Amino acid sequence: MNAGDAVVRKLVTFGRILREAGVEVGPGRVQDALRALDEIDMRRRDEVYAALACTLIARRDDLEIFDRAFRAWFEKDPTRLGGKAPDMGIGIDERPQPPAAAPRPGDSEDPEDQDEEQEEPDVLAAYSADERLRERDFSTLTRTELLRLRALMDRLVRVLPTRPSRRLELAPNGFQIAPRETLRRAMRREGEPVERAFRRKKRVERRVVFLCDVSGSMEPYSRALVLFLQAAVSAGRKVEAFTFGTRLTRLTPYLGGYDPEASLQRASRAVPDWAGGTRIGDAFKAFNDLYGRRGLTRGSVVVIVSDGWERGDVSQLALEMARLRRRCHSIIWVNPLKGTEGYEPLAAGMAAALPYVDVFLPGHNLIALESLAEALRASGGRRSSVRPATLRSAA
Amino acid sequence: MTINEMRDSIDGVQQALAERSYLADRGLATTVHLALKLGKPVLLEGEAGVGKTELAKVVADALGARLIRLQCYEGIDVAHALYDWAYARQMLYIRTLEATGDARQGEEVLDELFGPRFLERRPLLDAIACDDEVPPVLLIDEIDRADDEFEAFLLELLSDFQVTIPEIGTIKAERRPVVFLTSNRTRELHEALKRRCLYMWVEMPDLDREIAIVRARVPEAPERLAAQAAAFVHELRTLDLTKQPGIAETIDWTQALLALGQEEIEAGVVDLTLGSVLKFHEDIGRVRDADLQQIVERARSVADDTQIPAS
Numbered sequence: 001m002n003a004g005d006a007v008v009r010k011l012v013t014f015g016r017i018l019r020e021a022g023v024e025v026g027p028g029r030v031q032d033a034l035r036a037l038d039e040i041d042m043r044r045r046d047e048v049y050a051a052l053a054c055t056l057i058a059r060r061d062d063l064e065i066f067d068r069a070f071r072a073w074f075e076k077d078p079t080r081l082g083g084k085a086p087d088m089g090i091g092i093d094e095r096p097q098p099p100a101a102a103p104r105p106g107d108s109e110d111p112e113d114q115d116e117e118q119e120e121p122d123v124l125a126a127y128s129a130d131e132r133l134r135e136r137d138f139s140t141l142t143r144t145e146l147l148r149l150r151a152l153m154d155r156l157v158r159v160l161p162t163r164p165s166r167r168l169e170l171a172p173n174g175f176q177i178a179p180r181e182t183l184r185r186a187m188r189r190e191g192e193p194v195e196r197a198f199r200r201k202k203r204v205e206r207r208v209v210f211l212c213d214v215s216g217s218m219e220p221y222s223r224a225l226v227l228f229l230q231a232a233v234s235a236g237r238k239v240e241a242f243t244f245g246t247r248l249t250r251l252t253p254y255l256g257g258y259d260p261e262a263s264l265q266r267a268s269r270a271v272p273d274w275a276g277g278t279r280i281g282d283a284f285k286a287f288n289d290l291y292g293r294r295g296l297t298r299g300s301v302v303v304i305v306s307d308g309w310e311r312g313d314v315s316q317l318a319l320e321m322a323r324l325r326r327r328c329h330s331i332i333w334v335n336p337l338k339g340t341e342g343y344e345p346l347a348a349g350m351a352a353a354l355p356y357v358d359v360f361l362p363g364h365n366l367i368a369l370e371s372l373a374e375a376l377r378a379s380g381g382r383r384s385s386v387r388p389a390t391l392r393s394a395a
Numbered sequence: 396m397t398i399n400e401m402r403d404s405i406d407g408v409q410q411a412l413a414e415r416s417y418l419a420d421r422g423l424a425t426t427v428h429l430a431l432k433l434g435k436p437v438l439l440e441g442e443a444g445v446g447k448t449e450l451a452k453v454v455a456d457a458l459g460a461r462l463i464r465l466q467c468y469e470g471i472d473v474a475h476a477l478y479d480w481a482y483a484r485q486m487l488y489i490r491t492l493e494a495t496g497d498a499r500q501g502e503e504v505l506d507e508l509f510g511p512r513f514l515e516r517r518p519l520l521d522a523i524a525c526d527d528e529v530p531p532v533l534l535i536d537e538i539d540r541a542d543d544e545f546e547a548f549l550l551e552l553l554s555d556f557q558v559t560i561p562e563i564g565t566i567k568a569e570r571r572p573v574v575f576l577t578s579n580r581t582r583e584l585h586e587a588l589k590r591r592c593l594y595m596w597v598e599m600p601d602l603d604r605e606i607a608i609v610r611a612r613v614p615e616a617p618e619r620l621a622a623q624a625a626a627f628v629h630e631l632r633t634l635d636l637t638k639q640p641g642i643a644e645t646i647d648w649t650q651a652l653l654a655l656g657q658e659e660i661e662a663g664v665v666d667l668t669l670g671s672v673l674k675f676h677e678d679i680g681r682v683r684d685a686d687l688q689q690i691v692e693r694a695r696s697v698a699d700d701t702q703i704p705a706s
Contacts, residue, residue, distance in 0.1 A: 028590060032433070036593075039432045040405065040425060047405060050422035051429060058589035060440060060580070060596045166470025179482035191489060204470075204542075253583075293638060295581040323637075323677075 007042075008034065014073050015056065021069060023062045029055060048074070160237055161301055161379045162203040163329075174198030206329065207238040208376065209297055211287065213306035214271060215245040215278035218336065225305055230255045230263055240296060244283030245273035248290070278309055280349055281316035288323045297328040301379045303372070304357075305334045308350025317349050321356040330358040330379050334372055338362035404428070411457040416611040417449060418604060426595045427454060436553055436574035438589060441597030443579060444641015448536055450597075451575040455532035460573070461525065464534045465518040467541035473548065477558060478520045481513045488513070509562035523556055523568040530570035539578040543585070550588050600642065602629050602701060608642055613649045622701055623660045624649045627694035628672060634685060637675045648672045660695065662688045 015030045036051040049070060057066050170178055181197035189195070212225050232239040233255035241251040254266040291297065302324060310317050325331055335350065338361065354360065359375045408431075409424040419427070427450075430437045439447040455462035465476055485508050492504060507513075516524065522533040538546065552558065553574065557567035576592060578584060600608060605625040613621065628645045640648075648671040657664055666687055673679045682690070 024586065026590065032435070032593075035433055036429050039429055044421075046421040047425045050425035053422070054426045054429065054437075054593040054595050058438075058586070058592075058594045059583065063596055166468070167472055180480070183482060183485070193486075289637070294579055298581075319677075 007037065010073075011037070014052075014069065017069050017073055018056060018062075018066065021065045023057065023065055025056055032056075160208055160232070160239070161206040161376055163206040163299060164201040165204040167202045167204075168199040169202040170197055171200045172198060174200035176200070205238045206379075207240065207296075207300035208232075209240045209300050209302045209328070210242065211284075211302065211304045211306075212241065212243045212251075213245065213278060213280070213304075214243045214273065215309070217278075217307055217309055218305070226251070226264070226267060230267070234263065238300075240291075240300075242287060242291075243271050243273075244278075244280065244287070245271075246277050246279050246282070247273050248283045248286040249273075250291075277311055278306075279312035280306060280308070280310045280353075281312045281314070281320055284317065284320035284324060288320055288327075292324060292327050295327075297324065299329050301330050301332065301376065302328045303332045303334065303376070304353075305336075307335055307337050308333075308347040308353060310347070310349025310352070314348045314352045318352040318355075321353045325356040331356060332359045332361060332372070332375050332379065333357040334361045336362065412450075412453055413611075415453045415456055416608075417446070417453040418600075418608050418611060419450070420600075420604070423450070423595060423597065426593055430593055431573060433593075434571050436576055436592045438584070438592035438594050439575060439577045439597055440580055440595070442599065442639065442641060444643040445597045445599055446642055447575075447577040447597055448534065449643075451532055451534040451577075454573065454575070455534075458529055458532065458573070460529040461527055461531040462534060463518050463522045463525070463531050463572070464536060466536045467538050467545070469540055469542060471541045471545055475517060476519050476545070476548075477517050478560060479515045479517065480509070481515050485513050511563075514560070514563070519552060520558060520566070522572045523552075523558060524566050525572065526569065530568075531572045533572040533574045535574065535576045537579060538576045539581045539584065546585050546588055550585070550591065553588075553591050599632065599639075602626060602697070605629065605642065605645060606698075606701065609645055609649050612646045613653065616649050616653050617658055619659055619698065620652060620657060621649055622698035623695055624652060626698040626701070627660055627665070627691065629697070630690050630694050631672065631682065634682065636673070636678045636681065638673075638678065640672045644672045644674075660691055662691045665691055 011030060011033060015025045015033075018025045033052055033055040036055045037048070040047040040051050042048060052070065053063065053066055057063055168174075168176065168178070170181055176199055178197040178199040181199075182193050182195070185195045185197060186193040210225070210229055212229070226241075226243075229239065229241040229251065233241060233252055239252070241255060243249045243251055249271050251267050251270060254270045255263050321331075333353065337347075359379070361371055361375055405421070405424050405428045408428045409419055409421070412419045412424065412427075426437060429435070439450065441447055451464075452462055488508065489504075492499075497504075518533070522531050525531045535549070538549070555567075556571050557565055559565045599605075602625060605628070606622050609616065609621040609625050610618065616624075625645055628640050628648070632639050648668060651668045651671045652660065652664065655664060655668070666683070669679050669682065673682060
């Protein structure tokens with residue numbers, strides 16, 4: 001029993017608090033933190049803070065939680081651990097609806113269960129106006145639809161586009177001599193390089209970024225799409241998924257894992273603006289600023305699923321589409337309305353965005369969604385450097 | 396400043412960095428100190444231009460160590476990062492041996508062929524096999540650009556600091572290099588890799604610190620100019636820009652203003668030199684729209700209010 005023990009106990013508890021707040025803190029980390037505390041002046045707040053932060057935390061998003069926890073725990077600051085820590089929804093038992101109750105696309109669901117889920121951490125309360133903060137269960141589809149979707153998902157997951165890698169692989173019809181293999185074969189022939197080996201560029205997956213509109217008008221389609229996003233992400237493919245309505249949500253971290261149902265529930269909890277309004281321009285701006293700038297879209301195929309109903313400023317949408325197009329390999333736009341007869345891209349947002357779109361597809365039913373898989377597979381080739389002038393539309 | 400002095404105290408680190416015009420805050424200095432003390436790599440994340448790469452350079456300089464830099468890119472592999480055999484020279488060597496009728500035994504020649512002479516060391520092997528008095532500083536830049544497989548490979552390397560080359564054997568670092576990894580967060584790194592590192596998010600500095608940084612980096616600039624330039628860039632960061640200017644831009648810009656013989660900032664010259672601060676056409680347009688004159692005025696008054704810290 002000495003001062004050291006007290007520090008250990010305090011630190012272990014602190015680790016547990018962080019874990020409860022949703023930060024991954026393994027026992028190894030706590031050990032590192034202990035070692036770090038040995039090396040610094042424990043009386044200095046800034047040093048203790050830095051020592052704990054650099055050992056216990058591994059991503060920027062967790063720093064805020066750390067900051068609050070640090071103040072609450074080590075400084076006994078009564079301003080609590082801050083609202084609710086981001087709830088990833090682990091361990092909450094919420095059975096999905098029985099398949100019999102499947103609503104058809106367009107059905108709105110019970111108005112009753114909208115209100116009870118209004119509480120969200122303050123962070124999310126930035127937008128107001130026409131946004132309806134609520135959570136949705138993605139998994140209310142009929143069994144046949146689900147089966148169909150499963151098959152589709154598997155296909156989609158298999159046909160993701162590729163790009164040439166910098167790495168080379170041995171190939172009889174390669175373009176370059178492979179020295180290592182040539183030399184190895186030469187060994188068999190007394191050092192005479194009779195047989196030459198060739199190599200060529202290996203092809204690796206090209207990243208696909210999905211931007212999925214979850215506003216009211218798009219709701220039934222988005223639900224289907226989120227299902228196969230889940231398949232792609234959990235298969236470990238290079239897929240990034242975002243949803244937007246009135247705000248942008250990165251869905252990828254919630255979609256991983258082996259249990260599709262659990263990850264769908266996590267995802268539906270993570271999307272705050274499900275079936276609300278749309279401000280596509282704002283959402284794309286947020287995307288470009290946050291992710292595009294960091295290079296997420298570089299070289300990737302961007303798939304936008306939206307009906308193009310823009311309630312915000314259309315000129316902003318055009319501007320952001322231009323920015324997006326400059327930073328990605330190609331843009332595929334899936335519009336469910338395109339499936340209806342005599343469709344013209346009249347929605348102002350759609351018209352503004354079209355000049356920047358490489359492939360424009362319908363997406364009103366499953367068959368149409370299959371054409372998305374085709375388009376994706378075909379999109380692996382060379383990037384067209386000019387703005388797509390004529391619009392190809394598959395299917 | 397030796398490695399031991401830097402290990403001894405956080406003040407020592409802060410001072411050693413400051414002597415090299417790198418003004419680190421207490422948090423950053425603590426992390427560097429811990430990295431030296433615990434022998435762990437540091438993972439630096441932060442906006443472009445906050446001085447992540449620079450930190451590694453300055454630490455290397457302060458330690459009197461060699462800086463070995465590995466720039467990552469998509470598709471980087473062992474042949475680019477660790478070692479490769481000089482095939483062409485090996486082939487030529489064999490031919491030469493034949494032509495001169497060298498009568499040595501095959502085994503002997505083979506040993507020579509796959510010996511240090513024909514081994515091309517790449518940065519990682521360089522860092523491990525380095526036999527300098529002071530262990531080198533290894534900077535693995537923009538690790539997020541490399542692919543997952545490479546990360547897994549690094550993981551192994553960073554825990555043991557040894558590599559095995561089949562033809563030669565295992566090479567182990569006699570003294571562990573000081574490792575810095577930087578990431579721009581284009582993707583999330585693997586948990587396992589992060590676990591081996593100390594994590595540091597590098598923030599944009601506050602105004603006072605930025606003024607101090609500019610003055611340290613551009614000592615020939617007049618105080619007023621440095622303060623106003625830093626204040627102006629701070630004003631820019633409050634605007635909604637595509638790419639926020641980093642510290643590197645502030646320094647560049649101050650140098651540009653100095654080269655033009657400016658003592659203070661004024662709208663006309665600012666407008667002409669905006670290209671040193673903002674690197675996007677849209678951003679330049681946005682700043683001009685937002686009334687440049689006004690921003691300049693604001694920056695000047697903020698700079699006047701700020702007490703200029705002694706350097």
